[in-house]
Amino acid sequence: PRAVLSLYQAMSGGVDWGELSEPLIDHISPVQGVVFVIYIAFTVLALMNVVTGVFVEGSLRRAKQEEQQYIVAQLRSMFR
Secondary structure: OHHHHHHHHHHHOOOOHHHHHHHHHHHHOHHHHHHHHHHHHHHHHHHHHHHHHHHHHHHHHHHHHHHHHHHHHHHHHHOO
């Protein structure tokens, strides 16, 4: 349970990566520290990519709706 909390805190910015990776490097193995940092970096980048994708998709959908509304308004004004 505490390990999962530490991973969450590292991903969300609650705890610096150095505070969590130093005990791994010093007391367990430098390889474990490197694996931890790579895991956190990958997870944070993947999470940011998903969040960015959601915003971009929503913006593109709204832009398409606005374009369709503009075209309809232009056609209506042409035939009045």
